[in-house]
Amino acid sequence: MTFLDRYGYSLNGVAVLLWPLSLLFGLAARVRRLLYLHGLRRSEALPVPLIVVGNITVGGAGKTPLVARLVDLLRDAGYQPGIISRGYGGQSAQWPQHVRANSDPQQVGDEPVLLARRCRCPIVVGPDRVAAARTLLDTYGCNVILSDDGLQHYRLRRDLEIAVVDGFRRLGNGACLPAGPLREPPSRLRAVDFVVGNGAARGGEYLMCLRGDRAVNLTDPGISVSLAGFSQSTVHAVAGIGDPGRFFDQLRHARLRILEHPFPDHHAFRPEDLQFPQDLPVLMTEKDAVKCQTFAPEGCWCVPVSARLELAFEEDLLKRLASVAMAKGIRRDHSRASQRSRRLPPAPPIVNEVKDDGQEIAGYAGVPGQQGSADLRQGAAGADLPGKPAGLSDPRRHSGDAGSRSAPVER
Numbered sequence: 001m002t003f004l005d006r007y008g009y010s011l012n013g014v015a016v017l018l019w020p021l022s023l024l025f026g027l028a029a030r031v032r033r034l035l036y037l038h039g040l041r042r043s044e045a046l047p048v049p050l051i052v053v054g055n056i057t058v059g060g061a062g063k064t065p066l067v068a069r070l071v072d073l074l075r076d077a078g079y080q081p082g083i084i085s086r087g088y089g090g091q092s093a094q095w096p097q098h099v100r101a102n103s104d105p106q107q108v109g110d111e112p113v114l115l116a117r118r119c120r121c122p123i124v125v126g127p128d129r130v131a132a133a134r135t136l137l138d139t140y141g142c143n144v145i146l147s148d149d150g151l152q153h154y155r156l157r158r159d160l161e162i163a164v165v166d167g168f169r170r171l172g173n174g175a176c177l178p179a180g181p182l183r184e185p186p187s188r189l190r191a192v193d194f195v196v197g198n199g200a201a202r203g204g205e206y207l208m209c210l211r212g213d214r215a216v217n218l219t220d221p222g223i224s225v226s227l228a229g230f231s232q233s234t235v236h237a238v239a240g241i242g243d244p245g246r247f248f249d250q251l252r253h254a255r256l257r258i259l260e261h262p263f264p265d266h267h268a269f270r271p272e273d274l275q276f277p278q279d280l281p282v283l284m285t286e287k288d289a290v291k292c293q294t295f296a297p298e299g300c301w302c303v304p305v306s307a308r309l310e311l312a313f314e315e316d317l318l319k320r321l322a323s324v325a326m327a328k329g330i331r332r333d334h335s336r337a338s339q340r341s342r343r344l345p346p347a348p349p350i351v352n353e354v355k356d357d358g359q360e361i362a363g364y365a366g367v368p369g370q371q372g373s374a375d376l377r378q379g380a381a382g383a384d385l386p387g388k389p390a391g392l393s394d395p396r397r398h399s400g401d402a403g404s405r406s407a408p409v410e411r
Contacts, residue, residue: 002264004058008181009172018179026176026185029152033184036154043157044130048137049144049324052158054151056184057171059265060242061164062198062307064111064287065210067148069307070317071119074144077318078332079325082142084132085112086149087125089266096126096135105291110266111148113290118304129156143330144321151192152183159324160317161192164208167200169243193320194313206313212250212305218289218296227254227303230283234259236276238284240267247285250303256283263288271295 007014035041053070055061067083074081087097087109097103099112101120112125122140126132129150136142150156151163165171172181189195194206201207215230217223235256239247240263251258259278263269269291274282282300284292289302325332 004181008179009169011173015173015175015179019175022175022177022179029176029184033154043155045157046133046137046145047328048142048330049159049321049328050133050147050156051144051160051162051321052147052150053162053164054149055164056151056188057166057181058177058183059181061166062208062210063149063164064115065305065307066162066164066196066208067146068115068118069309070146071121073314078334079144080142081144081146082122082136082140083115083119083146083148084129084136085109085123085125085147086127086129087112090125095128096124096132098139099123099125106268110287110290114287115148117290129153144325160320162194162196163189163192164196164198165205166243167197194317196313206310209308210305211308212303213254215283215301215303218293218300218302219298227251227256230281231255234280236261236280236282238274238282238288239263240269240288241265241285251283274300
C-alpha cells in the first residue's frame with residue numbers, strides 16, 4: 001500500500017499535518033494553468049483536433065482502456081486517429097519514440113505498448129508531447145490525435161478534454177498532493193468537456209464500465225478461457241497498476257479464490273516476481289503482461305478488459321469533434337465509417353446507492369466497477385461538482401477555436 005493509498009483517501013492526522021503544503025500545491029497548479037489560459041505562457045496549437053484523456057488524481061483511473069475504446073469509435077466514424085503519450089517508465093535515450101506492438105516496454109513504457117497491441121494505430125511517445133504530436137503528424141496520415149494522459153500538460157493546446165474519475169475512490173480526501181491524491185483542485189473538473197466515471201457516475205458525469213471475463217495465456221496467446229474456469233482452484237493474482245484492489249475485486253466477483261500480489265504502478269517485473277511457493281495459476285492485468293510475456297512461465301494468464309461507454313457520451317463526443325474538425329478543415333472518410341449495429345445486451349438493473357455523505361451514485365446491482373453491462377446510462381443526480389455540469393467549455397480555447405464559448409472564471 002502506497003503512502004497516498006494509506007493517507008490520501010481519508011481525513012487523518014497525517015493528512016491534516018500536510019494540508020498547508022497541499023494548499024500551496026493547489027495554488028501553484030492554479031497559477032500555472034492561468035498563465036497558459038491568459039497567454040502569459042505559450043501553448044502550441046495543432047492543425048488537427050486534439051482530444052486529451054486524463055485525470056486529476058495520481059494513479060490509475062481507467063484512462064488507457066478509454067483511449068482504446070475511443071480509437072475504435074473514431075475509426076468507425078471515419079477518422080484516422082493516432083495516439084501520443086508521455087511513455088511513463090520508458091528509459092529510451094532518445095525521444096520521441098514510435099511505438100509498435102513489438103516495442104520494448106522498458107524503452108517506451110508499458111501502456112503505449114499495450115495500446116499498440118490493442119489498437120493497431122500510430123503511436124508516438126515522449127516527455128515533450130508537442131514534439132510527439134508533431135512527429136505523429138509528420139510521419140502518419142492522422143487527422144485526429146488522442147493524448148493518453150496529459151491533462152496538466154498545458155503547453156499542448158487541446159480542443160476537447162475528457163477527465164476520468166474512479167467511480168468508487170472518487171477524489172480521495174479532496175486534497176492536493178501531498179496530503180491527498182489530487183494533481184489539481186477538484187474545481188478543475190468543472191472546466192473539462194466531459195467527466196467519465198469509471199464504475200459509477202454522479203450527476204453531470206457519463207458512466208463507463210470495464211469488462212473482462214476471459215483470460216489469455218501468456219506463453220500461447222491463441223489460448224483463452226473463461227474466468228469461470230478458474231473458480232474451482234486458488235490463483236495468484238498479480239497487479240502492478242494504480243489501484244491493484246480493482247483487479248482483485250474483479251477476480252473475486254468472478255468467484256475466484258485469490259492470493260493477492262500487489263506491486264507499484266508501472267513496476268518493472270523480473271522473473272523472480274512470478275515465482276511463488278504454491279504451484280498455482282497466475283493471473284495478471286494486461287498492462288503487466290506486456291512486461292512479463294518474454295519470461296513468464298507456463299500457467300501465467302492475463303485478463304484483458306474493454307471499456308463500454310454510454311451511447312449518449314459517444315454521440316456527444318462525436319458531435320463536438322465534428323464541430324472542431326470542420327473549423328480546422330478536417331474531413332472524415334465517410335466510406336470507411338462503420339455501419340455496425342449498436343445493439344448491446346441488456347443491462348443488469350441500475351441502482352441508486354446513497355452514500356454516507358448523502359450523495360447518490362448510479363451503479364449496477366451486484367456488479368463491481370470493472371464489470372458490468374455495456375448498456376450504460378448516465379448516473380443519478382448528486383455530483384460532488386457544484387455549479388455547472390461537465391461539458392462546459394474551458395477558457396484555454398482562444399476565441400477563434402472551434403467550439404469555444406465564453407470563458408468561465410476560475411475561483
